[in-house]
Amino acid sequence: MKTPGDNGIAFPEWAYKPESSPGSRQIQLWHFILELLRKEEYHDVIAWQGDYGEFVIKDPDEVARLWGARKCKPQMNYDKLSRALRYYYNKRILHKTKGKRFTYKFNFNKLVLVNYPFIDMGSTGSSVPQSAPPVPSGAGTHFRFPPSTPSEVLSPNEDLRSPGGMFSSVARRMARGSVSDCSDGTSVNSEIEEGNTGAGEERGERGVSGGGGSGGGGGGYRSIIHPRLSHEALFRMYGGPGNPAGHPGSRGHTGHRIHPDSLSPFPVSPLPGPGGAGLLAPPLSPALSMTPTSHLPYTPSPTLSPMLGSHFSFNPEDMKRYLQAHTQSVYNYGLSPRAFLHYPNIVIPQPHRPAADKAGLSGERGAAERAERAATAGGGERGGERHHHPPLAHSAHHHPHPPHSAHPHTHSHPMHHPLHLGEEPPHMSPFKFKLQPPPLGRKHRESQSQSKPRQSSLSSGSGSMSSTSGLGSSLSFGSDLSSASGSGLISASSSTQSLNSAGLPKIKVEPISDIESEEEVEVTDISDEDPDERDEEFELFSPRHSRAPDHHRQHHQHLANGTAAPQHHPHPDEDLDEDVFKAPAPPPPGLMPFFTSQHTHSSPLHRMLPTLKSEPTEPGDSNTPPPQTGSAGASQTKCIPLKLRFKRRWSEDQRMEASQEESDDKKVRPEEERERGRQSNGRMEMEEDGTGSGEGDSPPPLAYEGSLATPLASQRRVSAELHRATAQLSLENKDC
DNA sequence: GGCGGAATTT
DNA sequence: AAATTCCGCC
Numbered sequence: 061m062k063t064p065g066d067n068g069i070a071f072p073e074w075a076y077k078p079e080s081s082p083g084s085r086q087i088q089l090w091h092f093i094l095e096l097l098r099k100e101e102y103h104d105v106i107a108w109q110g111d112y113g114e115f116v117i118k119d120p121d122e123v124a125r126l127w128g129a130r131k132c133k134p135q136m137n138y139d140k141l142s143r144a145l146r147y148y149y150n151k152r153i154l155h156k157t158k159g160k161r162f163t164y165k166f167n168f169n170k171l172v173l174v175n176y177p178f179i180d181m182g183s184t185g186s187s188v189p190q191s192a193p194p195v196p197s198g199a200g201t202h203f204r205f206p207p208s209t210p211s212e213v214l215s216p217n218e219d220l221r222s223p224g225g226m227f228s229s230v231a232r233r234m235a236r237g238s239v240s241d242c243s244d245g246t247s248v249n250s251e252i253e254e255g256n257t258g259a260g261e262e263r264g265e266r267g268v269s270g271g272g273g274s275g276g277g278g279g280g281y282r283s284i285i286h287p288r289l290s291h292e293a294l295f296r297m298y299g300g301p302g303n304p305a306g307h308p309g310s311r312g313h314t315g316h317r318i319h320p321d322s323l324s325p326f327p328v329s330p331l332p333g334p335g336g337a338g339l340l341a342p343p344l345s346p347a348l349s350m351t352p353t354s355h356l357p358y359t360p361s362p363t364l365s366p367m368l369g370s371h372f373s374f375n376p377e378d379m380k381r382y383l384q385a386h387t388q389s390v391y392n393y394g395l396s397p398r399a400f401l402h403y404p405n406i407v408i409p410q411p412h413r414p415a416a417d418k419a420g421l422s423g424e425r426g427a428a429e430r431a432e433r434a435a436t437a438g439g440g441e442r443g444g445e446r447h448h449h450p451p452l453a454h455s456a457h458h459h460p461h462p463p464h465s466a467h468p469h470t471h472s473h474p475m476h477h478p479l480h481l482g483e484e485p486p487h488m489s490p491f492k493f494k495l496q497p498p499p500l501g502r503k504h505r506e507s508q509s510q511s512k513p514r515q516s517s518l519s520s521g522s523g524s525m526s527s528t529s530g531l532g533s534s535l536s537f538g539s540d541l542s543s544a545s546g547s548g549l550i551s552a553s554s555s556t557q558s559l560n561s562a563g564l565p566k567i568k569v570e571p572i573s574d575i576e577s578e579e580e581v582e583v584t585d586i587s588d589e590d591p592d593e594r595d596e597e598f599e600l601f602s603p604r605h606s607r608a609p610d611h612h613r614q615h616h617q618h619l620a621n622g623t624a625a626p627q628h629h630p631h632p633d634e635d636l637d638e639d640v641f642k643a644p645a646p647p648p649p650g651l652m653p654f655f656t657s658q659h660t661h662s663s664p665l666h667r668m669l670p671t672l673k674s675e676p677t678e679p680g681d682s683n684t685p686p687p688q689t690g691s692a693g694a695s696q697t698k699c700i701p702l703k704l705r706f707k708r709r710w711s712e713d714q715r716m717e718a719s720q721e722e723s724d725d726k727k728v729r730p731e732e733e734r735e736r737g738r739q740s741n742g743r744m745e746m747e748e749d750g751t752g753s754g755e756g757d758s759p760p761p762l763a764y765e766g767s768l769a770t771p772l773a774s775q776r777r778v779s780a781e782l783h784r785a786t787a788q789l790s791l792e793n794k795d796c
Numbered sequence: 797g798g799c800g801g802a803a804t805t806t
Numbered sequence: 807a808a809a810t811t812c813c814g815c816c
Contacts, residue, residue, distance in 0.1 A: 133810070140810060799814105800814100802811100806807100
């Protein structure tokens with residue numbers, strides 16, 4: 061058995077959720093897309109290309125046809141399919157890569173959220189992976205998000221036609237089912253058959269279980285990778301200790317099959333990890349970081365395993381790792397310069413972007429492959445040869461030049477610092493990312509076309525603020541939160557510092573990057589999109605503030621603040637807001653990943669967050685109770701009637717919440733409202749409950765925090781905090 | 797090509 | 807809810 065997971069990122073099944081669509085008919089388009097992406101056979105039709113998570117539909121008609129086959133919708137065409145894809149924009153599952161035809165990009169965050177609704181479970185000490193699921197149910201297969209090179213994945217033999225790979229079983233299963241199912245349809249069948257549709261999907265069949273021994277039929281699926289394997293996979297994914305290089309041996313010969321270009325957008329990891337990243341032969345998936353660096357010490361926790369069916373347990377740690385990996389990748393490849401505004405001394409990595417994507421694609425290989433495939437399939441290709449889109453074909457190789465090469469800096473990557481720590485003991489220095497408020501989404505865009513009821517009516521400010529931030533948007537990746545939390549060290553620091561009331565030191569290390577821009581960076585025209593999508597992809601990471609230059613956002617923010625809190629002095633309320641949006645406070649010396657070097661905060665930084673009390677400030681007193689801002693602040697407000705103060709605060713909170721949710725996309729879910737109502741209490745993190753549960757659109761990122769933070773705990777803390785605040789206020793008011 | 801509204805289907 | 811189908815617009 062070759063490890064199926066070997067190289068790629070083993071994207072946990074969740075990404076795939078096959079179970080959810082047993083019949084295959086229910087499969088969702090994005091799942092289907094991922095499925096195709098991971099199969100080598102379809103690389104001429106659709107393949108990863110470009111930045112992480114970005115893929116190109118090389119043969120739209122074919123993809124549509126396949127999709128139609130799967131869904132038994134013979135009439136399917138690219139136009140329709142693309143409409144469906146466009147629906148994902150609002151859901152943030154996908155977005156369009158502007159300027160590139162047929163090119164879309166997955167939003168990793170979203171996927172994660174979607175699939176890890178329960179993140180909050182991390183709350184528990186998590187340190188211990190409770191989850192370890194034993195086993196396998198047939199359900200899972202491995203899924204790699206961005207697949208590593210196919211060749212790697214599949215055994216040489218198999219790879220051609222039967223994706224024996226991990227995924228295959230599922231895929232097969234699904235495919236089979238779907239295809240067969242279609243028969244029920246009336247004429248449908250005929251059409252499909254005609255198209256060879258079935259063939260397409262079934263192509264893989266032949267290998268069937270044979271492949272990797274997965275044999276075990278259902279049980280055999282790699283679904284459960286056994287722990288060890290999975291770990292390996294993960295390592296790989298994270299560039300773990302293992303040699304990332306992957307097994308050269310396994311693949312290699314299938315020269316023709318290798319698609320240098322499509323699969324590896326990133327040739328080599330830009331960052332030479334300890335492991336000699338450079339060697340990282342197989343490009344990891346674009347979606348996740350491929351950086352081989354050691355930074356992610358992946359502690360193998362069995363937890364990743366998916367449970368059967370829709371259930372799977374998830375360990376926060378794993379999630380953390382994923383995110384980290386992702387983050388890393390972001391840093392490595394896609395960061396927008398803006399991300400670094402906060403950190404002057406950090407060098408901004410140049411995003412690596414193959415200059416000519418479009419131009420470069422060449423189709424020769426594709427053609428060959430296609431032919432091959434056709435043959436295999438039994439060729440019923442309808443229409444003899446379907447038109448290819450020559451231009452789209454792959455290009456030669458991207459030249460990967462490591463982004464960093466350009467900037468050889470000592471303090472290279474921000475991410476690195478923290479990560480590098482030698483071995484990366486499982487507990488790395490904790491640093492937290494602040495979640496960014498959800499993007500406004502297209503709202504803005506729409507504004508142009510027509511007024512959106514919602515938004516327009518609202519104060520502009522509120523909209524922007526919204527986001528998630530709310531409470532706890534920040535998520536701390538600290539090493540194990542679990543441990544941390546246990547110790548009380550990090551505690552979730554939910555957004556509000558206030559939580560600390562408990563006396564926990566709050567750590568604010570937050571290397572924040574705004575990745576959002578990643579997209580922008582890569583995409584040619586940022587300008588128009590900026591507002592909307594920027595955060596989309598990684599809302600998590602981007603602090604809105606950072607972009608000073610970004611008038612747009614700032615403006616909104618500003619308004620928001622203004623609206624909400626007219627006064628500027630550090631007010632508890634503001635804190636919250638600020639907290640969310642403010643630039644990251646300088647991390648405590650020990651923690652700061654980025655700043656390790658010299659300066660901690662440089663002027664710009666300060667400028668941005670002048671009032672923030674957030675300054676974590678002195679380690680010693682880190683627990684500044686947020687509620688009552690220092691004495692100074694207190695003095696000002698001191699005499700405000702408790703009631704009023706309280707009220708104000710409360711309202712603020714609510715407002716925030718509301719705005720947060722609202723920020724989400726326009727039409728996006730009404731349900732949110734419901735939730736909102738539900739959570740009337742102040743600042744709890746939304747995600748903790750369930751928002752996340754589905755794919756809500758609610759800002760995904762939130763969820764993480766919850767998970768990390770331990771929702772309950774945080775709630776409790778909040779509660780405590782409120783009480784405390786109240787008490788405090790009472791005292792203060794005595795004077796009055 | 798791409799977008800997104802609207803109505804309809806699953 | 808997630809498409810599918812249509813369709814006008816840019």
